[in-house]
Amino acid sequence: MPLDKLLSKFRTLAEGIIAEEAPRVDQEARWPEKSMRLLQQERLTGLVVPQECGGWGQGLYALGQACEVIGQVSASTALCFGMHGVGAAVMAAKASPRQKKAFLEPIAQGLHLTTLALSEPGTGAHFYYPQTQLLAVSPDEFQLEGQKTFVTNGGHADSYVVSTVGVEPEAGFHQFSCAIVEKCAAGLDWGPAWNGIGMRGNSSRSLTLHQVTIPAWHLLGERGDQLWYIFQVVAPYFLTAMAGTYLGLAQAALDRVRHHLMQRHYSHSGLSLHQVPLLQHRLGTLWAKVERTRQLLYHAARQGDAQGAGAVMSLLAAKAEVAHCAVEVVNEAMTLAGGSAYREDSAFDVLLRDARAAHVMSPTTDLLYTWIGRALLDQPLLGD
Known part of the structure; x- marks a missing residue:
């Protein structure tokens, strides 16, 4: 199945069951059972499993976009799906025939979750x-x-x-x-x-x-292969899944504040907020921030799939930049939405709390920039 059709299936599920379950997932700290089982039923959990094992044979670019789509309605669910995808990719990297039969084929059939x-x-x-x-x-x-x-x-x-x-x-x-x-x-x-x-x-x-x-x-x-797995498989897939998840969250904040500005107006003048030049300008800067960060992630993922020389550096930067993007866009969107955004049950409540995890989820943003600097200075990545 072509990637565009796979992503269409992800969007349908995201806009349906995943979005419907999302409030309870957050309020009750509940693992997204319905959403994950439905992703299994649709065999979407086989996204990165090789075709020879019955999977869709996709890579980093597809995983990043899938996590972005899910992350727009539920970052928790996107994280759960993404970590399954990373685990499946690690299994597939050097899978023995027996491992393919016992793990990868059931994953492709929607019968097995990993992490x-x-x-x-x-x-x-x-x-x-x-x-x-x-x-x-x-x-x-x-x-x-x-x-x-x-x-x-x-x-x-x-x-x-x-x-x-x-x-x-x-x-x-x-x-x-x-x-x-x-x-x-x-x-x-x-x-x-x-x-x-x-x-x-x-x-x-x-x-x-x-x-x-x-x-x-x-x-x-x-x-003794673990460090090979870390840098050749875990890091690229993990960074991509995380960046996609938080990019989706940033897009959700942008969409929500745009809707707010389109709907609200001043009662004393009748002027709609979307007609205010300052708000137009600030919304435009948020769109640009999200879009340029998206293009960095997509570029990095394509490089990774093509095993390009600069892929690892780009992926390190993508996760770090998406973390900044998610936190900054949510914060600014809440400012633009005004006092109503600060209600406990506002549309921004979950986004604010979820976004902050982007910086502290390992590899942390500081560690990512340090690794990039070490690489640029020809220093060992895993220094003291």
Whole structure:
């Protein structure tokens, strides 16, 4: 199916069930069950799964646009979908025939949800240095021990892409790896439900892995491949999904303030707000900010799909710039909408709370700009 038709399906669902469920997702900090299941039923959760596995065979450009479409009505749902997409892309990058059959084909059929489990307590934004241990207990099995934090779709996904570090003497210094842990694995202990001020529906929970045993064939790629996955797959897809989500949020704020200006008028003069030159100018600047940020993301995603030399730098910049765009556009839109925007139940309430997460969601905006600066100065990306 061509990308334009796929995106049309995303828009139909976004304007229907996803938008309908969005208020309860935020108010009750509820994982978007109906929306995610419908995305599965329509097989849209197979967006980035290779065609040979029954998926749509799309890449970064498609994922960014899909998250943008969903993010315009529910940033929480876009985040849940996006993290599934990143997890699926990681699985597909070096999938063995057995992994294709067990995971990618069910994902393509809408029967399996996945997600990432990378962040850990104590490592902050340095999610690429896991402390969760991977121990070979036999030629056929590994055992995992450790803790993860901020696991999106936590407790709802069917599998989790977990980052680990080898601990055997022969494993080598910092031999980081990625592995698939299924939800039914013994030894998984979930923390309390997520109750943030924003992004309240993403079920971003902590996870303790206590002597969790997995088959050896659940290892992704070879032992020690985690840093390859981080920079070749996780970072591009994660940055794109996040940027798309927050770009959708910024567009929602722009649309809402435009509607406000079109509908409101001064009672004493009858003059509509959309006729006020100053407001016209300020709305125009917001449109330009959103549009130029959108073009940066689309350019970066296309570069990434084409494996262009500057793709990683562009994607780093896209996520950072979208974070600024989302926060600034929501803030300015609320100012233009006046006092009515500051009601607890206003159209901007959720946008304000969700937008602020853009800067703190790892990689943080400061870390992204630091990485860009290091690359420009020929310094190692992962410096101290």
